[in-house]
Amino acid sequence: MKRVFIAFSCMFAVSLCHAADITGVWRTVDDHTGFSKALIEIKKQPDGTYAGTIVKVIPRPGYTPKETCQHCPAPYTNQPILGLTLLTGLKKDLSNPDQYLGGKLIDPLSGKFYRGKGLVKADGKLLNMRAYLGVSALGRTQTWIRER
DSSP states (O other): OHHHHHHHHHHHHHHHHTOOOOOEEEEEEOTTTOOEEEEEEEEEOTTSOEEEEEEEEOOBTTBOOOSBOTTOOTTSTTOBSTTOEEEEEEEEETTEEEEEEEEEEEOTTTOOEEEEEEEEOTTSSEEEEEEESSSTTSEEEEEEEEOO
16 A cells, blocks of 8 residues: 555656646737737746736737727726736646646737636647636637747
């Protein structure tokens, strides 16, 4: 029994060492158009949660990017989109080291808030970011690609 416990403890420790980390810069890809929209830098906060800030807006064909947060409530009202923290409160799921839960996202074009969760793919280069209202089934998933 002692050996089984040690074996499971070692496997758990190894899985934590290889757990996908979401800190870094991610390229967002619109799930409807397939075009890249922005680069988001995700950083770990002092309270252990993760926050994402827009560090670059990517122009796309036939679209002029907005410069400020449209229809956003305070404190986001008329804030520049570049530098906007659009993701807050995301935390690692203790039962699945590749999943992150409990986030809050703002859409800077509509001013709407969504709940969010993310799942890092095995290679650590893709992040499926889901934004939803109420229950996860009522939402959209974007694939974000790791830039660095």
